[in-house]
Amino acid sequence: MPRTLQDKLLKRKLKKNQEVKKTLTTIDAPVPLSSSCNGTIEATFESIKHLLSEPVYKAVKAMGYTNLTEIQSQVFNALLTSDDRPSIKAIAKTGSGKTMAYLLPVIEMINATGADDSTGTMAIVVCPTRELAMQTYGVVVELLKFCRQKAALVRGGGVKKDEAKVLHWGASIVIGTPGRLLDHLQNTERFVYNCFSTLIIDEADRLFETGFEKEMTKIINLLRGIRAHQTLMFSATDNPLVQQFSKKAFHFPPILIDLSLSQEQATVAQLQQEFMLVPSEKRFFVLFCLLANLRSKKVMVFVSSRHSIFLYMTLLNNLCVDVMYMHGHQTQEQRNVSFNQFNRQDNGVLMCTDIGARGWDIPIVDLIIQYDPPDDPREYIHRVGRTARGGRDGKALVLLRPEEWEFVNFMRAHKVQLKEKKIMWEQAEKIHGQEYSKIVELVRRNGHVKSLAKTAFRSYIRSYLSHRLKYIYDKNTIDLHKAAKSFLLDEPPFTDIDEASTNPRLKKRPAEARAEFGKQSFKKSYKK
Structure with missing residues (x-):
């Protein structure tokens, strides 16, 4: 390659890097x-x-x-x-x-x-x-x-x-x-x-x-x-x-x-806290309906893994719901950009893992949605603490499967009172059913999105198995076929639960080892 051409490419690359750095510095500035x-x-x-x-x-x-x-x-x-x-x-x-x-x-x-x-x-x-x-x-x-x-x-x-x-x-x-x-x-x-x-x-x-x-x-x-x-x-x-x-x-x-x-309550008085009982197969549909009805509001959604963020962000963006995201595998600059962009906007959705649960002071967050509920009351309190700050009113909503009803009593024992919010199923299907069916078809036809859905499903199962409150989050109550529907999959991919039930070597392990199985990698070793 000629020397002059190399110099031109190098200068172009340096100029581009300087522009990116300048943009990041501007966005990274403290928000009043x-x-x-x-x-x-x-x-x-x-x-x-x-x-x-x-x-x-x-x-x-x-x-x-x-x-x-x-x-x-x-x-x-x-x-x-x-x-x-x-x-x-x-x-x-x-x-x-x-x-x-x-x-x-x-x-x-x-x-x-x-x-x-x-x-x-x-x-x-x-x-x-x-x-x-x-x-x-x-x-x-x-x-x-x-x-x-x-x-x-x-x-x-x-x-x-x-x-x-x-x-x-x-x-x-x-x-x-x-x-x-x-x-x-x-x-x-x-x-x-x-x-x-x-x-x-x-x-x-x-x-x-x-x-x-x-x-x-x-x-x-x-x-x-x-x-x-x-x-x-x-x-x-x-x-x-x-x-x-x-x-x-x-x-x-x-x-x-x-x-x-x-204080009788562990959270501030101006925070309204509710829960919804949602069947496994309807979880993402309910999330979409909520966000579609709150386009003019500022909403934070907590999920269990970055893989779920990648999937839901892709799906919601296709449904004309703009989503920003933040997770622990991002660089510091990327997290700062996501946070400050959301901070400056009057409305929007920020989807994040628990990295967004502590210390953030975001002006006027209208609603916190805990799509994947925690099993630590302190984590719940810090999640909902992103709203109703500085004397403002705020709302928090946690989505539970019917089998996880005991979570309500668990939080009540920790000075958190949750009220049930009913779902108007007929109205939701009538307004949003047609749009939702289009995105289901997209996952079936698009190999990349389907791969994201499978990875997110496996991460969800792995996260579920790692819960400490087994009497609330009982793996035996999970119907894998119904759970796969919430990731828009027709059939569930192979998961840790399948391996735990079919691997004879695992059955011989003590109970402690079986409890830790959900934290293992999904990758199998291949025999040459």
Whole structure:
């Protein structure tokens, strides 16, 4: 190939990459919170105006906040009215306004000291996920709009050299994920934090569930070696892991603010929660009917696997229902693009796995649909916590097979009340039956879509077998032929359930081994 042609192709490729990077950077920018973020009690931000400096109050007013939430009222009372800097451990529901509860007092404290970028880092916020760190950073930027101080974001997936430059020039508040934050604390030479005074641990239960205990212990030990500091720990639940880590995190016993003790429900009061009993073969038809009737709304749909996302996204797009998606196998940039696009839109559908269940603050999500129900009440609470945030109303719907009715009683035992929503079958068939029959025919004729359906079906069965609540999710109640209909297949492909019943070697295994069989790969070994 001639040298000149090679140069032309290389330049064209570089130009294309630069354009893509520019687009991603633009879409990846923090999204300001909606101006309708109001609290749920009578106390207002105006009533604490005398406790805030003018630049901070001006920023709060510009963001559109009016009323306080219960957690904000109690935390502000403890931090803004005290001359010293007490440590706090706060337990409150998802969507109750915990982020603003800890950011506002910390920013007011830093602004009151007259610190600037040359002072170095005074506060560090640790978040369990990159996405939550990004959102928290976006709120901090808004609150610092009229202040001299700056903030920095450090997270896995970001460019470490660029982060180091920002830290070198100075940032009063640093928001980050545990691994990357620890890396900078240990290895970034010009990261100045000798005036450090406050450590904030957000979503503490999630941090320790995802295995960040070692990193958090190192961070705390490293910061404790500099000077005594204030620690603010916020969590949706006070599980044994959080209780155990609290002993390491606090120098002295903290002020405990536990709103879960005084509340009869595990979710916020303005959240309307319902369930539908749907036969296996009608599950996708019901989902399509729901989304077709909610084209003007903002909806999040939770499914068990990325394979289900690929299938349902393809089918729904063919039915003129635009779907965005997000799952754990995407790159960080791809997830950021999906999240921010959905965040900026007034309506649309975001289909995701449980990666979308924690920490996301999306303005005005109208409905959460749990297409594949969880077996952990904490996961259910965090899923539905993506709606009814900051005092807004919201709805949540979970689809259950009739055989999974016991899930309702299970959630009731965990302070979650679900009401049944009836399905108008005749009306649904009349309005959407013809469109649905076309998509069924598409799966029969299109080999690629049929392959997606088979893979999604196998993933669904594997996920079902991995459920811990066997008395609710009993594999013996699954009719494979009916379940295959919800994936628009005429016949079910070979699955783990088939192998479990036909493989004589598996029958000889102990019960524990058989219970773990659903987690194995579907691929068979071929004999030469």
